[in-house]
Amino acid sequence: MRFTLNLATRSYIDSRQVNLILGGVAGLFLIILGGLSYYVVLQGAAQQQLEQEQVVADARIKASGKGVSEKEYQALLGRIKTVNSIITRKSFNWLGFLDWLEVVVPDGVMVTSLEPSLKEGKLTISGVAKNFPTMRKFLENLEDSKFFTDIYLLSQAESKVDETQKGISFSVSCKADVKKL
Helix, strand or coil: CCCCCCCCCCCCCCCHHHHHHHHHHHHHHEEEEEEEEHHHHHHHHHHHHHHHHHHHHHHHHHHCCCCCCCHHHHHHHHHHHHHHHHHHHHHHCCCHHHHHHHHHHHCCCCEEEEEEEEECHHHCCCCCCCHHHHHHHHHHHHCCCCCCEEEEEEEEEEECCCCCCEEEEEEEEECCCCHHH
């Protein structure tokens, strides 16, 4: 006995189930479309309300005939400039800078003062070295660093650190590349 299948005699796709799924998807899209339309209408109403409030505020300003005087405006600009300068000074990455400085200062060198000039990017480093070779090593480390440029030895003098120790006090001027912090 030989069985054969004739595909033309029967439909193998359940059209009722397919129509049910397509109807569900269409219903879901209609719900999403309705929600989005409601959101757009709400946003349009909010925008109209803001425009009305803007018109009322503009009318109040014009009706009072009084704006901000030049003196008040200049005082405000002065306060803004002061605050901006404080923010600029506070925004300097001191921890990154001190990390770079720690890398270049060898043993036997003690940094006693740092005098930065943030506007010009200059830095004056004062310190005491145990001897001349350690001071030279410090200067070489500064020159080899990618962070410090334009290094100039401003002064050096033999000094007494305490009663038993002598050293060389020095002052170095350089530029610190703040952007590499």
